[in-house]
Amino acid sequence: MRYLFYFLLSIIVISCAAAKYKPLKINGVSFVAARDAIDSTHTKPVVNINANAAAIMPFGFIKDVNHPEIIHNTERQWFGETRAGAKQYIKTLHKDHIEVMIKPQIWIWHGEFTGLLKMNTEADWKLLESSYSSFILEYAELAEEVNVEVFCIGTELEEFVKNRPEYWQQLIKEIRAVYSGKLTYAANWDEFWTTPFWSELDYVGIDAYFPVSDMQTPTIEDCIKGWEKHTQGLKAFSEKLDRPILFTEFGYRSVDYSAKEPWRYDRSMTSVNFEAQNNATQALFEAVWQEDWFAGGYLWKWFIEHNKAGGLEDNQFTPQNKPVEDIIKAHYSQF
Template identity: 80%
Template structure:
């Protein structure tokens, strides 16, 4: 019986080893920078919704597109937008068992869309590239210093990438020279198909504002049908590149027609529709989260001062103190 027992045990062990390893989903939030330091009281609400990850988002600024120089880590910025602030946030999150993605972002004067950022001369391209590299490499070095789990090399910069692909390939090499964790890029939902450097990264990052329903108050079923239009392409893209897809941002406003153009944040949309937010969020979880090609994502967006943000009269993206918070908590626990 002894030889037979060991033979069966060996077969069982080999079968287990051959089974495809499924890493835990990234159940994350986008942790918005604030003026001051954070502590356990600011992180506990993230833990309480069963999240296991958060994006920390330091900022760089371009004050004039005619002179596209990125400035960052200045005394004029909020604490959470700077290197010291981001580092302090990371320590507070890690202390509570929350993994971190560092996701440096650009703000262009007057809130202009970063996807349109481009220079008008070779000299200005060189200025943009040099200053952007300084910005990104500073935070890549910081991410290494704090043992950050994921680093994002950029967010929604389609024109910049289209015009200067060689620069981006060299930038990623430079990031890898100082940071040894997982890498991604946050492509806009309609941009990722043409991003040329996914093979250099670990995740296909997508800011996932896919249109899923034209209904004023979308139902879960209608949104799931909407996702059915996108999922085959996402699956095929993931398989082609042999990379999992990570939603570097996802979420819905508590507003009418929230599934129609989920990227819209303008103030012209004044309604409050909590049911729309609930249904669109539940549908995303039902349609996408358990897919093998999907790595998880970071909910947009989560503010530091939990008790004083969001609420049932708020029509913006945050789920805080709204019914959808319980939907997220239940799903992140599963």
């Protein structure tokens, strides 16, 4: 019997070794800040789609690009946008074994694109830098306090990064002094090539709105073909830097032409097209998720009131209560 036992054990070990290894990925959602605190009823839908990570996004606000003071952590903000709210969200997510990335973001009044934030004078640059350091270090300290797994040092700030590289190098050192976890930066999909400080971070972070198909209802096959021109460059970039690629945002609207310019969120796109969202999402998973250079990503975006979010008349990014939710759940279960 002893020999039979060891024979069977050896067969099991050999079978397991022969099975294709699938590394654990960051299967994340972008958890949208709200007015109220959360509890397990808000995190359970995240668990139900087999997500293992969430991005928490406290906000700072710039009223005027010509007076670049960042207003943050005030009583006038929604609870989820503040330090106290971020802390409460993180603790609740951690209870359900959901790892967290804190991803502080800036909103410029009237919705101006943050990538174009650029000062005209040295005095204004200094004001912006001082204000940004106050904003970002507050959340780096919180990240260390509550053992957050990943911290994002900025989101889509191309002109700021390009014009003030020395500031960003110093800021990373200051963040490292207070936070001991993994660092990334959320570069726009066409910005990351020139971001100068990837070697100082742990992940190459990309808001991954790559154009992959011009079709009104893109097919899975067309989107996968469209990904080929991007994945070759991403793989080479990752290998050159010896850093994994992390999609700090990814996702598609349930709208016509959803994979043509995936970053678009304007209201002029009024159609509802679930097949387009389904196919584009499935293609992204098939094109990148199993790659060794790819660490995972955070789906854009997930609202805390799951039963009220998305639905069959919604053409925005959220997958909630739409057919694509089942695709995400099935894929996340594999990793």
